[in-house]
Amino acid sequence: MSIDNNVLSPDDLDFADAPTVVSVRNVSKRFVIRKDNSLKERIVTLGRTGRRHSEDFWALRDVSLDIPAGTTIGLLGPNGSGKSTLLKVIGGILEPTEGEVSRRGRLAALIELGAGFHPDLTGRENVFLNAAILGLTQDEATDKFDDILAFSGIGDFIDTQVKFYSSGMYVRLAFAVAIHTDPDVLLVDEVLAVGDEQFQKKCLDKIREFQQQGRTIVLVSHSLGQVQELCDSAVVLHHGEVKFQGSARHAVANFREILEGRRVAEAEAAGESEDEINPGSVDAVQISAPGRAPGEALRPGDDLYIRITMSHRSYIDDWSSGFKIENQHGHLVYGTDSRKIEFRGAPLEGTTTVEYRLQDLRFGPGPYFIHCFIARATGEHIAIQRDAARFVMADDPKHLGMHRIETSARELSA
Amino acid sequence: MTTVNDRFDRLRSEPLVPAGRPAGGTVGSLREIVGQRQLLDLLIRRDLKSRYKDSVLGFAWTLIRPLVQLFIYWLILGQILGSARAIPEFAIYIFAGLTIYGLFSEIVSGATGSVVANAGLLKKVYVPREIYPLSSVGGALFNFGVQLVILLLATLAFRAFPSDVGILYFFPTVALVLIWGTAIGLLFSALNVYLRDMAYLVEVLMMLLMWASPIVYSWQMVFERASSGAWAWVLPFYTNNPITLAVLGMHRSFWTAGGPEHYPDHLLLRMGIAIAVGLVALFFCQRAFAKLQGNFAQEI
Numbered sequence: 001m002s003i004d005n006n007v008l009s010p011d012d013l014d015f016a017d018a019p020t021v022v023s024v025r026n027v028s029k030r031f032v033i034r035k036d037n038s039l040k041e042r043i044v045t046l047g048r049t050g051r052r053h054s055e056d057f058w059a060l061r062d063v064s065l066d067i068p069a070g071t072t073i074g075l076l077g078p079n080g081s082g083k084s085t086l087l088k089v090i091g092g093i094l095e096p097t098e099g100e101v102s103r104r105g106r107l108a109a110l111i112e113l114g115a116g117f118h119p120d121l122t123g124r125e126n127v128f129l130n131a132a133i134l135g136l137t138q139d140e141a142t143d144k145f146d147d148i149l150a151f152s153g154i155g156d157f158i159d160t161q162v163k164f165y166s167s168g169m170y171v172r173l174a175f176a177v178a179i180h181t182d183p184d185v186l187l188v189d190e191v192l193a194v195g196d197e198q199f200q201k202k203c204l205d206k207i208r209e210f211q212q213q214g215r216t217i218v219l220v221s222h223s224l225g226q227v228q229e230l231c232d233s234a235v236v237l238h239h240g241e242v243k244f245q246g247s248a249r250h251a252v253a254n255f256r257e258i259l260e261g262r263r264v265a266e267a268e269a270a271g272e273s274e275d276e277i278n279p280g281s282v283d284a285v286q287i288s289a290p291g292r293a294p295g296e297a298l299r300p301g302d303d304l305y306i307r308i309t310m311s312h313r314s315y316i317d318d319w320s321s322g323f324k325i326e327n328q329h330g331h332l333v334y335g336t337d338s339r340k341i342e343f344r345g346a347p348l349e350g351t352t353t354v355e356y357r358l359q360d361l362r363f364g365p366g367p368y369f370i371h372c373f374i375a376r377a378t379g380e381h382i383a384i385q386r387d388a389a390r391f392v393m394a395d396d397p398k399h400l401g402m403h404r405i406e407t408s409a410r411e412l413s414a
Numbered sequence: 415m416t417t418v419n420d421r422f423d424r425l426r427s428e429p430l431v432p433a434g435r436p437a438g439g440t441v442g443s444l445r446e447i448v449g450q451r452q453l454l455d456l457l458i459r460r461d462l463k464s465r466y467k468d469s470v471l472g473f474a475w476t477l478i479r480p481l482v483q484l485f486i487y488w489l490i491l492g493q494i495l496g497s498a499r500a501i502p503e504f505a506i507y508i509f510a511g512l513t514i515y516g517l518f519s520e521i522v523s524g525a526t527g528s529v530v531a532n533a534g535l536l537k538k539v540y541v542p543r544e545i546y547p548l549s550s551v552g553g554a555l556f557n558f559g560v561q562l563v564i565l566l567l568a569t570l571a572f573r574a575f576p577s578d579v580g581i582l583y584f585f586p587t588v589a590l591v592l593i594w595g596t597a598i599g600l601l602f603s604a605l606n607v608y609l610r611d612m613a614y615l616v617e618v619l620m621m622l623l624m625w626a627s628p629i630v631y632s633w634q635m636v637f638e639r640a641s642s643g644a645w646a647w648v649l650p651f652y653t654n655n656p657i658t659l660a661v662l663g664m665h666r667s668f669w670t671a672g673g674p675e676h677y678p679d680h681l682l683l684r685m686g687i688a689i690a691v692g693l694v695a696l697f698f699c700q701r702a703f704a705k706l707q708g709n710f711a712q713e714i
Contacts, residue, residue: 017422018422019422019425019426020430021425022433023430031712069421069422069425070418070422088537088711089433090433091433091434091539091540092433092434092540093434093536093537093538093539093540093711094434094708094709094711094712095434095708095709100432101432101433101434102430102431102432102433103430103431103433104425104428104429104430104431105424105425105428109538109539111537111538111539117534118460118464120463120464120467120468121460121463121464121467125460125463128456129456129457129460132452132453132456133453133535133538133539133541134539137452138452161467184421184425212418213417213418213421214417214418214419214421214422215421
């Protein structure tokens with residue numbers, strides 16, 4: 001597909017000026033969970049007792065959200081936090097109990113991909129049916145059929161009944177149809193994790209292309225890396241309420257706190273003592289670079305010292321510590337731990353500090369974030385402190401990417 | 415390829431609309447359904463295509479079932495029990511009734527299960543949900559058309575081709591069945607999401623209704639037995655219910671052997687009133703459907 005010269009990169013977009021494509025106003029959604037399901041049971045438990053046999057469950061509580069055009073927004077939250085419900089409310093599939101949702105533009109939903117496929121029809125027939133469901137006219141679908149077929153990579157199987165498809169083929173075809181409907185708003189629910197690696201890459205490329213074309217994407221994903229990488233902003237839901245709304249990076253951090261809180265709560269419920277739940281901790285992390293003031297940008301060739309202070313409540317004979325360095329998109333740039341570099345500390349009870357020295361740093365320009373952890377001999381983390389420290393590599397017009405390499409060029413005459 | 419600014423300008427010029435069902439009541443729903451007629455068409459085709467896919471005789475089954483039914487009724491009721499002596503051209507009489515009743519029962523039972531059958535679609539994307547029961551109506555109409563062709567061939571074979579103006583009764587007859595069938599189908603399809611008992615209830619109802627309308631016996635027989643005496647109060651209900659009227663209308667169109675004694679007075683007027691009442695019923699059933707459809711995706 002050709003790239004239009006007028007296409008702006010997402011950074012150039014003026015989001016303050018962008019029209020709102022989805023507006024969610026004080027939306028609440030209640031599910032009634034009934035414990036009786038047949039007519040007889042319903043009649044027997046009619047009235048007052050009937051209410052005892054049903055339970056209210058608020059999947060969303062007073063959620064408000066404005067999504068400007070051209071943004072990619074991630075929905076994060078633990079299982080059952082209301083992400084998918086919110087996506088379905090935006091898609092008009094569920095009606096909110098309270099509040100209202102309004103939107104504009106063409107919308108395509110990638111929810112439960114291929115659910116609309118009829119197993120007895122051929123791939124071709126299903127493409128046309130699914131395209132019509134997503135709002136394409138017959139003529140438009142005919143025009144785009146070849147593109148859809150090419151993207152899906154289904155080939156000659158297109159005239160086979162889809163019940164004979166593998167699950168991967170099924171999803172590829174469904175995805176191909178959905179992205180060829182020219183949506184202004186694309187709702188994506190957990191479906192990017194399907195297909196083989198090559199197809200996943202194709203999907204991600206397509207999503208980036210969509211972003212450049214100013215389309216709006218609402219993404220539900222459990223892959224935090226993916227959210228950080230793709231999304232401009234993110235919303236964290238917990239028990240149906242918006243816990244956080246802001247940059248993807250901060251949202252991911254916030255979401256991890258919720259998960260950690262839940263782990264502690266589950267462990268407490270299981271009757272574990274404080275020592276068992278939190279046997280150790282990373283207490284402090286300091287970084288320094290010789291010759292650089294604190295906060296000053298690092299330059300290639302600098303050394304970096306990472307000093308991790310950690311503690312363990314009870315006696316532990318064999319343990320390890322380590323760190324991971326990520327860029328702002330959540331990509332792991334570098335990481336190691338004491339086992340890998342064959343460093344072994346003394347048995348620990350109480351507090352200790354380990355210093356790592358990283359020689360001759362050659363990262364690309366931009367901010368970097370350090371996560372530090374203490375782990376058991378098996379490698380299982382005891383405690384991790386995310387974003388424990390941050391440093392910036394100085395800007396450098398000569399390089400792109402995460403790494404710096406001295407590159408020279410010469411012309412070879414023929 | 416649209417540029418970002420073009421897209422934004424276009425979006426800015428579009429009004430914000432509520433997600434899902436548009437406001438505007440019945441008119442809004444109607445407009446929405448008309449906007450999706452291509453999809454409706456595809457869904458009808460899908461149902462018809464998938465119904466007999468992978469069967470050797472395929473489409474022929476659409477014909478085999480009613481023909482066998484016709485044969486049994488004709489043989490058992492007509493020849494062995496002797497109804498044919500009371501009703502001239504009994505084969506055509508019975509097939510005309512069965513054809514129109516088949517349309518009604520297929521609309522109602524097909525529509526009742528339609529929303530649940532399309533659960534996969536319904537949970538994935540918003541399209542006006544009336545589409546699903548309506549696609550059942552479309553499929554039933556198609557089968558009705560096929561049977562109608564057989565009926566006409568049969569009238570030719572029996573040299574009783576309907577050539578008088580009575581054939582015009584066909585149009586109000588079909589309208590009557592379509593309106594009432596759609597109304598009941600819409601209501602039941604929505605209720606079936608909440609109570610799966612509806613599908614079984616419909617089976618029983620369809621059997622009852624079949625024997626409660628003059629398909630295998632004649633209206634005249636009921637009239638003679640019930641016009642006086644303790645059961646007289648039943649007669650108006652029996653005569654004026656839309657199914658009886660439709661069956662009578664069908665007889666009037668295709669069964670040329672009948673005389674005026676086989677029909678109640680003012681049949682056309684009765685049908686007109688039933689159609690008018692049916693339209694009101696359709697309106698209320700659609701409102702009920704619209705009210706109930708908001709929770710479809712979570713109840714299925």
